[in-house]
Amino acid sequence: MQKRKLSALLLGASIASSGFAATEIEWWHAMGGALGEKVNEIVADYNASQDAFKVKATYKGNYSETMTSAIAAFRAKQQPELVQVFEVGTASMMAAEGAIYPVHKLMRDSGQAFDGSKYLSAVTGYYTDNDGNMLSMPFNSSTPVLYYNKAMFAKAGVTPPKTWEEMQSVGEKLLASGAKCGFTTAWQSWVHLENMSSRHNQPFATKANGFGGMDTRLAFNSPLHVKHVSKMGEWQQNGIFSYSGRRNDGSAKFYSQDCAMYTESSAGYAGIKKNAKFDFGVVELPYWSGEVKQPSNTIIGGASLWVLKGHKSEEYNGVASFLNYLSSADVQADWHQFSGYLPITTAAYNLTKGEGFYAKNLGTEIAVQQMTTGTPTENTKGLRLGNFIQIRGVIDEALESVWNGEADAQSALDNAVKRGNMMLSKFEKANN
Template sequence: MRLPRFLALAPLAWLLAASPATAVTEIHWWHAMPGELGREVERIAGDFNLSQSEYKVIPTYKGLYTETMTAAMFALRSKQHPAILQSAEVSTATMMAAKGVVYPVHLLMRAQGMDFSPSTFLPAIAAYYADTSGNMLSFPFNASTPILYYNKDQFRLAGLDPDKAPATWPEVEAAARKLLERKIPCGVTTGWPSWVNVENFSAFHNLPIATLDNGLGGPGARLQFNNVAVTGHLSALVEWQKSRLFDYSGRTNDAERRFYGSECGILISSSAARADIIANAKFEIGYGMLPYWPNVTGAPQNSIIGGGSLWVLHGRPDAEYRGVARFFAFLSRPDVQAHWHQWTGYMPVTQAAYEHTKALGFYDRNPGTDISIRQLTLNPPTANSKGLRLGSYVVIRDIIQEEIEDALAGRKSAKTALDEAVRRGNEILSQFEKAN
């Protein structure tokens, strides 16, 4: 039986009506978030993709920060680079100096007619990613700061108060001794050794990392963290290493696995480790602020941020930039930021996200989850505790960690190791300035 012509054409008309007028614009986002954090990145991108039909953000894990940046630099040569690159906070000076590579976020958002003001972000975070005129160069995404975690079950076993985190380094030492007495293999360990034991240690004790406000005051800064307090701290770690009161866990986040595996009773690492720790720990977790040495005048001051931000790279089609601006506006929403903060342990980068989280009663229901914010805002930041902006600091950080390892292994004294770290690091700063 032959159908009338208008009925025969009906399926074709329906298909044409249902097809989009234009193809979806893909926006590639290279990131450095492994594990649970990577799954949360995929969820955020998926939520944005479902919120509209014009753009599709495609997140791709490229390794940790150094690997991700290296991959992007190689991709730029063949113009196969992503529109969005996640980069570590200490790479800010390097990204700023990469002429013709970066599309500053404040210019992108203005060109796309999007509201974007530094005043909406927490001041300590906005200042880190802005130029000297206050213009935001990248989008603050995953801001963290190191905090103290402890195993409450092991504290109970050792006769320690499970509801009281050690507040000073002498208290950490005393707790670690009691843990070892109860056959816990390791008392305390730290992740990210330079970030925790040099950079944040210095800020929390109101000590300079480098001249010129740690480089935030402009080019020409030189490292100067080889002082009595940092030397004394490293000397203590060297001595504790002998009995595993302190036990070194490498340059990245292996310390976190040792903690949630119940090998170490105390951990000092990123506030953003919370998601992985909660997902894997089989014990009750306690939280505390960074410990400090009470004999250092000015401590405790405030910690500084770590983590990273999202940089927009030049050389992508205009359609992608329209989508990037839409995506950043989505990321700025208080509910989106609040969920990211609550689930991961990263800080809410906007004041509205913090207030939204507080209004929901999240901090009341989850004691300790606001420690990172209270610690970062413990006191008004000084020239020593605003952060740092030093060229090629990823390379310098490796130098610092190499020298720390030499001290912990007994190959050098703490003083010699820190002196060498400063000397070698300043050579890298000089080379960076000559090249830029």
Template sequence: QTEIQWWHSMTAVNNEWVNDLAKDFNAKQKDYKVVPVYKGSYDESMTAAIAAFRAGNAPHILQVFEVGTATMMASKNAIVPVTKVMQDAGKKFDPAAYIPAVASYYTAPNGQMMSFPFNSSTTVFYINKDAFEKAGLDTNKLPSTWPEVALAAAKLKASGHKCPLTLGWQGWTQLESFSTWHNTLLATKRNGLDGPDARLVVNSPLHVRHIENLANMAKTGLFVYKGRNNTAEGTFVSGECAMITTSSGFYGNVAKNAKFKYAVAPLPYYPDVPGAPQNTVIGGASLWVMAGKKPEEYKGIAAFFDYLSNPEVQSASHKRTGYLPVTLASFKLTEDSGFYKQNPGTDTAVNQMIRKTTDKSRGIRLGNYVQIRTIEDEELEQVWAGKKEPKDALDAIVKRGNELLERFEKQVKQRS
């Protein structure tokens, strides 16, 4: 039996899901054994895999968050494009089967799909309806704009709620998805899709206005910062924070563990911004195949991806986790099953993603973005702590981030 090592970053209910997928695949055939290994958070597992690759013991499959896409695409020697893996094994793989926003995100400029779309997500807004009722808020008319969110937060606070609003993945939800949702560029060159010479423009008047708004909410206790990445999610499930913007992939955790009525709603927006709301941006992760493995192992990887491509498997995953139904067939299957009708709000992520995109909203692909995310975290934390003005923090993100983008551009040029 050939073993396939699969490094991932899924915790809690999503960890159980990943283990179940491997178990099911392993039970269905005898030639290959997929071994899922939790390797820490998304940035930790990526760093670990790069180090392991250099030492000659990389895993076969690596789950990489969307932030690492440009870096992985540029690491040509370390990876094998998924289209090649499937073709070599004689397995059917049709990029056109995928939701266009998903396929285009993981497709290189030469048209080749580089990684296998797995747990694609997008940014949504979770609301604790019990807390809303307690505060005298109408749960049939949930806040859809940022001014409405601030008003609801004030009522929640007045009702004694200590954390009306918090944020998950602040760089992703409040800068990246915020930008595409408002049809506003985060970076030049169509947010980097046109090449590695893109530069950040995330200090526009709209971005400044939004971070100022959140800074004021932090000052008045309407927004409470709860940490980087998805740390804040636990404070929603426990009931401590009443509203959170975070990944659609948080749904499984909420559905299983929240002891209150909740809603999954679209990301808030500013209604006076022309073109808003547009579409949100992809998050979550895809599966990258590492280079330097044996032919039999690549066959096993292809067999596993073939199993994961089954619309039934994809639809079940989508229903269980809140990650997107990555193919059109699995979306249709989920719709036909009546799931969206039975679970209102679960179609929010899909609806935000399947809209026609624009040159400003199609996607984001920036090199060294893992490090840039850390810069975003550092600068925004200064704002929430009242130590830096929003405009200064956004200017600093642009300046420090662009230094990393320049370095990435040079590396790409040197390699080609």
């Protein structure tokens, strides 16, 4: 899609006067590479669209590093107005009531037109309080999908697996045709435990996955979870699955055509399109057909934008203006089409569809369709768990112990649940 010439859409622009310097707004983010370049482009377009405010975007490292930097800056009273925080940090941000300025209140106080119903419920539900008020602004929301190498599939004479049962035979035929591995994965906890739970309408944790209270406990050691992890452990041994690391390191095996499939975020689309020197396809994340007849929706990953307290009212007027701009249909459609992240509003989705983008780029609508499968339940709304960054580290250790043959799936997941529950208990005590 051609770069849009975006006009000043905002009430904040009316404050501008040629006799005054623009009010500066600092935004810390975790978007590197091609995504970071796109963020800089969006910010430049906003700054050019009006002269009341000037946003300064600063890359602060990966998600964990960005959140850690923001916490340290707040304690030193040097915090930015706006910070990007990944979804697993949501519970921690909500608990820091004295540090955050809820988006719904910011928009009301700043006089900005704001209607939460215009945002996709599958996205906003993750970032709202129990009354449905939006606490942070969704920006880059994604969900896992399955990418596959069309040439390798043609050579093996197979079609993409819709179910995990089919993964066995598809993987075997790919290996027989010369592939070094059937599939690899990014973000193993997010894809193969968190989203696997949602896909089968199974709890990852009690208390509606933490939405019902901080006295939640983990539940990802059920027979279904053990079955999935156990099978992946077998596949790791015979080459159908190849472990590549805790983040998205598996992209290298997919780009090099060692692995024919890659379970990764829908937001991996931009990187795959840029780096894959072959024709690839996108399909929905598989499910166990022996467990459910119809899979449920997957849940989101990515991040949202949190407003931090401690700044002047004119700066918050600028933040509200910028957030409204980011939510506009033009900006969101452009971001969605470029990155593979979900459009956060119905208007952006309809605009993208109306432009024929999905018809011209087959597979790019998969993430939206998968996210809107059926009616969300308390098991498929998302996760809201304290100390979740640390818990994911425990999960990674447990899964790695299965992949390398040191532990069986049941004992590994039981141990991870036990250790994770201790972290949840600490978070509960610290915030009561």
